Amino acid sequence: MLTRVADGPAVVACNTCRHSADSREDGAGVRGGARLVATLRAVQAEDPRYAGVAVQEMPCLFACTDHCTIHLRAPDKVGYVLGRFTPDEDSARAILDYAVQYAASEHGRVPYSAWPEGIKGHFITRTPPPGFVAE
Template sequence: MSTTWITICDTCKRDGWDAGGAGQTDGEVLAALVERAAEGRGVRTRRVSCLMGCSHGCNVAIQAAGKLAYTLGKFAPEPGDAQAIVDYAALHAESDCGQVPYRQWPQGVKGHFITRHPPLPDDG
């Protein structure tokens, strides 16, 4: 089974972010929270600088080889949002195709889906 990855944009800045008063971007704060929440959950995390969804910050992508992939956004850099992201990614990891039935979605991800991408075709 392929590994489900949570890719977190660490350059995201939500509306109202103040560069003068913040030591970290909103994305960096969310990334740290997601990384902590993902420990021991069977999913992996990575940070990238810019998922190009600036109008939807904070953004993450949920991906695994051979499965549907999703971009989610409009998260707050808060523990509850981080936990919902990880909970959804764990369900994605358990799914054969990456599709999680809506009734199983954590409440905290509902309304946050931006895009869905089909898996890449096999080269063979």
């Protein structure tokens, strides 16, 4: 049931997420989550700034009403679940831009003034790392 992955900064995308609040798949019959994973990987491959953040995928993050959902995590940092993305290049770039700043942060907190516009309003939850709670 669990697959071991690299233990570093990662964007874990739900590959079975709905395309939007209104539709499960896009016009080509591809789920939004699968499209977002492919777009994240394509954008990551184009820019070496994103090499330090893994793009991982798994089925269902259980945030179905918040289509195109990702979990941002790293060891000993607060994690975040974000959703309601359009599975396109702009969203993928905003997610990865934020992930780079998150990876460089001490505890997973990025100043709001540094957030890419494309992730504002997409946060669903924050999760403490094992053995910690956030202040």
